Amino acid sequence: xxxxxxxxxxxxxxxxxxxxxxxxxxxxxxxxxxxxxxxxxxxxxxxxxxxxxxxxxxxxxxxxxxxxxxxxxxxxxxxxxxxxxxxxxxxxxxxxxxxxxxxxxxxxxxxxxxxxxxxxxxxxxxxxxxxxxxxxxxxxxxxxxxxxxxxxxxxxxxxxxxxxxxxxxxxxxxxxxxxxxxxxxxxxxxxxxxxxxxxxxxxxxxxxxxxxxxxxxxxxxxxxxxxxxxxxxxxxxxxxxxxxxxxxxxxxxxxxxxxxxxxxxxxxxxxxxxxxxxxxxxxxxxxxxxxxxxxxxxxxxxxxxxxxxxxxxxxxxxxxxxxxxxxxxxxxxxxxxxxxxxxxxxxxxxxxxxxxxxxxxxxxxxxxxxxxxxxxxxxxxxxxxxxxxxxxxxxxxxxxxxxxxxxxxxxxxxxxxxxxxxxxxxxxxxxxxxxxxxxxxxxxxxxxxxxxxxxxxxxxxxxxxxxxxxxxxxxx
Amino acid sequence: xxxxxxxxxxxxxxxxxxxxxxxxxxxxxxxxxxxxxxxxxxxxxxxxxxxxxxxxxxx
Numbered sequence: 001x002x003x004x005x006x007x008x009x010x011x012x013x014x015x016x017x018x019x020x021x022x023x024x025x026x027x028x029x030x031x032x033x034x035x036x037x038x039x040x041x042x043x044x045x046x047x048x049x050x051x052x053x054x055x056x057x058x059x060x061x062x063x064x065x066x067x068x069x070x071x072x073x074x075x076x077x078x079x080x081x082x083x084x085x086x087x088x089x090x091x092x093x094x095x096x097x098x099x100x101x102x103x104x105x106x107x108x109x110x111x112x113x114x115x116x117x118x119x120x121x122x123x124x125x126x127x128x129x130x131x132x133x134x135x136x137x138x139x140x141x142x143x144x145x146x147x148x149x150x151x152x153x154x155x156x157x158x159x160x161x162x163x164x165x166x167x168x169x170x171x172x173x174x175x176x177x178x179x180x181x182x183x184x185x186x187x188x189x190x191x192x193x194x195x196x197x198x199x200x201x202x203x204x205x206x207x208x209x210x211x212x213x214x215x216x217x218x219x220x221x222x223x224x225x226x227x228x229x230x231x232x233x234x235x236x237x238x239x240x241x242x243x244x245x246x247x248x249x250x251x252x253x254x255x256x257x258x259x260x261x262x263x264x265x266x267x268x269x270x271x272x273x274x275x276x277x278x279x280x281x282x283x284x285x286x287x288x289x290x291x292x293x294x295x296x297x298x299x300x301x302x303x304x305x306x307x308x309x310x311x312x313x314x315x316x317x318x319x320x321x322x323x324x325x326x327x328x329x330x331x332x333x334x335x336x337x338x339x340x341x342x343x344x345x346x347x348x349x350x351x352x353x354x355x356x357x358x359x360x361x362x363x364x365x366x367x368x369x370x371x372x373x374x375x376x377x378x379x380x381x382x383x384x385x386x387x388x389x390x391x392x393x394x395x396x397x398x399x400x401x402x403x404x405x406x407x408x409x410x411x412x413x414x415x416x417x418x419x420x421x422x423x424x425x426x427x428x429x430x431x432x433x434x435x436x437x438x439x440x441x442x443x444x445x446x447x448x449x450x451x452x453x454x455x456x457x458x459x460x461x462x463x464x465x466x467x468x469x470x471x472x473x474x475x476x
Numbered sequence: 477x478x479x480x481x482x483x484x485x486x487x488x489x490x491x492x493x494x495x496x497x498x499x500x501x502x503x504x505x506x507x508x509x510x511x512x513x514x515x516x517x518x519x520x521x522x523x524x525x526x527x528x529x530x531x532x533x534x535x
Binding site: 023223236313317318320321324332335336339346347348349351352353354355356357360361362363364365366367369370372381413425 | 484489494500502507510519521528
């Protein structure tokens, strides 16, 4: 039996609840604060601040308090609380949460029956002692880079409420960027973890394709979907990743490849890592703030050589085609039966996808193996490649066009020009915020070889230690 | 070729039984034309017959 908790002052509780996940877990495990007190503080902050951010679509207060009480009861009974004991988190609303219909950012999915079981990754966070505070806003059916949502309202940038959070994991970025919760989960098909990480100034991890179980999450593009965590610092990100990893018979796309626990590796930093800078496509169509962030990260990591991947434009085009075709196939019946209930901005792309000639999509999958082979050749010489996450910091909410390299371009498809070619071949990426270049944050991609999330996270940790990468304070 | 994508789109969606209002059609056509340009870029890349697709099925 463990001694009962004597709660610290409300100020201390509030500070703890807003702080690093691992600090919360340590305090809960040591009995310095109850999981319940942390949960109540988080719920209070969400109630006060989320109306400005619109990160949450559902706050699961009853569930959260029950989970927090269970953590406290387990500790009182002498059981070892998990590595994320009492840590509040929330999940993009494409993850199944028992008792809720899985919206996936849509109006149509509200008519689905409630999920009867949590997504695997949610079950794993629960097993680690973390406490689920709710479901987070996202771009409709994940076909989005802005975080804007016609049905639930736009999620807002925690550094300037007049700017977009990025998407499609908009609520996941805003909630962590705005200190509503220290951890969140999202998904990334062509950039939907890395873009909100960049715009909201936080860390995110898009693991290797097939690394984390997708069981009981609503899909978008089976060939390209990845699930992953967000956090405000690298240790929290690594600890969350470690809690999520593991086999799952319910996900046929999960690869049976052993994962090195990442948290213990962080202290090695960038020691011995060969770091290169991705040029070519990744050094064009951006803005000075994006290139400057890469330069500062590269300098801190001792990267001197710039290298190029061949045929990046074709890689991006291939990912675009596969996305359109598979997305259209997934939604075909809904496009037929519920056309008026879609966001037109999503429906218009899905309809185009429904008309795509098969030969293009087949060729795109063949090209994908060729491009993967070229990337692996680069990774025989380098451990980490640095590239921008986004060409610009967060555009204004509702902004439709921007100017890249002197050309006016549509915001929506072009936010992902740097992320799309990398997720196309499923390479693991740690997204790291590099503030200080402008009033809004921007991030970089730290790209590693397949299955080397530990290396990507070590590079992120090295940038954090150097004071180059950190999550700036929100305005809320 | 200008004009062909429009006829193709109309025929493809009709075949698929997918409704499209006239007001939305120009946007859908724009997306299809973008995609067809990307498709031409990808189809254009020479790969040998022996090139394997990325996804591998294990029964």
